[in-house]
Amino acid sequence: MSGKIKLRDAISIGIGGMVGGGIFAVLGLATELARGGTPISFLIAGLIALLTSYSYSKLSFTYPDRGGTVKFINQGFGVNVFSGAINNLLWVSYIIMLALYASAFGSYAPNLFKLTDNHELATHLYSSGIIVFATIINYYSIVIVGKIESIAVIIKLVILLSFVAIGVYGLFxxxxxxxxxxxxWESTFKLVSAGMVIFVAYEGFELIANAAPDIEHPERNIRKAYFISVIFVILLYITIACVTVGSLNFSQIKNAQDYVLAEAAKPMLGQAGFTVITIAALISTFSAINASLYGGSRVNYELAEDDEEPHQLTAKLWNQPIGLLITSVATLLVVNTLQLESISTAGSVGFLLIFGIVNYVAYKQSDEIKGNRLISGLGSVGCFLALAALLVQQYSSEKLSVLIALAIIAVCFVGEYFYKRSERPSNK
Structure with missing residues (x-):
């Protein structure tokens, strides 16, 4: 049993995947969209994640595979253009998440180390630099990536829980x-759509699926790992949102949108609190970039092995899948061309679509996985309705974000169609 993942470690994977850079990146954005109803928006997004985690728990137990989501999509639809396109969207969504984390790192870092008076230039320099640095670490040693993640999970949780404890006391x-x-509060529709813009802060629970084959006593621990980690993070995010909105007025939140969590520590702890939260943000976003680079390159490798991407992508460069370099370069391109809201919207659109489909797979395979069709069906409908609300809201206020998200989905489908078509002659 020594090589097995214990329940507490599986829960850590889920919590570490969710409490990465997401909360630091999107908290200010959520508050701008939902204002006093920000905790409600986090609750709505969390409930969608909780429903989806039920489907993931059933699928992970029945089809344990290190491919995780890729395996579930293929199990539900077979290996074809549709499954290939959705799985490619998963890889692209990893890239978008990486860009989100890097953007958050770039927003917080200048508050500690000022490279230039041009804040926008400093943000781009830090965002790009941390991606390059994490890529070098991934090439140097995968063991170091794991150690960094283990240490970072403890540090960021200790700091965030301390922030919550002191913050709640300071609210009085x-x-x-x-x-x-x-x-x-904003209107109900805006609260829902705000929750969906920030849905990316919850997507990390799906990393438990990749670890499912190695979890000990899977019949009980897989389910517990999903539910405990998601419920813990829902409560953490809601409390953080309450502390932030209750500590700063809306104009202060708007002025510090990119690093609002650090600003929220000032009323209780002064400049020292601001600095500590900034350090926590840098550690969290760096560890999230580190782990996501590793995960993204593995998804790319799995897709190439399943012939959903060119088989040449199974090649290795400096003893790592070539997808690591491709993922890194693509992330650099995204983080230096798109605004934070566009990145967050594209990431949420991608994961809501993927999770809606995974819920549908669980609904479709309910007899085989011994799942509850109602819960998985609600999860699927919830994801698709939330996706529709997000698209409608963002199209009216941030049209470019929606067009970028839809263009990414279209490229995944068109690219997969032509790839499959080009493959046919060689398979005859």
Whole structure:
């Protein structure tokens, strides 16, 4: 049993995957969209994640595979153009998440180390530099990647839980506390769509699926790992949102949108609190980039092995899949060309579509996986309705974000169609 993953480690994988760079990147964005209703938006997004985690738990137990989501999609639809396109979208979504984490790192870092007075230039320099640095580490040693992640999970949770404990105490008597009352909430539709823009902060629970083959006592521990990690993170995010909205007025939140969590520590802990949270953000986003680079390159390798991408992508460069370099270069391109809201929207669109389809697979295969069709069906419908709400809301306010997200999906389908078509003659 020594080589098996224990329950606490599986829960750590889920929590570490979710509490990566997402909360640091999207908290300010969520508050701008939902205002006093930000905790409700995090709850709505969390409930969608919780429903989806049920489908993942059933699929992970029945089809344990290090390919995780890739395996589930192929199991539900076979290896064809549709499954190939969705699995390629998963890889692209990893790239988008990497760009989101790098963008968050680039926003927080200048508050500690000022490279230039041009804040936008400094953000791009830090965002690009951390991707390059993490890529070098991934090439140097996968063991180091794992060690960094293990240490980072502990550090960021200790700091965030301390922030929550002190922050909740500091709310009493704070005049901004009234901003949490319903009169400061946006409309129900906006609360839902805000939750979907920030849905990327929850997507990391799906990493448990990749570890499923190695989890000990899978019949009980896989289910527990998903539910405990998702429920813990829902409660953590809601509390962080309450502390932030109750500590700062809306104009302060808007001015510090890119590093609002650090700013929220100031009323309780002054400049020292700001610095500590900034350090936590840098550690969290760096570890998330490190782990996601590894995960993204593995997804790319799996797709090439399944002939959903050119088989040449199974080649290795400096003893690592060539997909690592491709993922890194693509991330550099995205983070230096798209705005934070466009990156977040594209990531949420991608994962809501993928999760809606995974829920449908669980619904379709319910007899085989011994799952509850109602729960998986609700998860699927919930994801698709949430996706529709996100697209409608963002199209009215941030049209470019929606067009970019839809273009990414279209490229995945068109590219897979032509790849499969070009393959046919050689298979005869």
């Amino acid at each position: 008597g704070n005049p901004n506390l009234e901003q949490l009352s319903p009169q400061y």
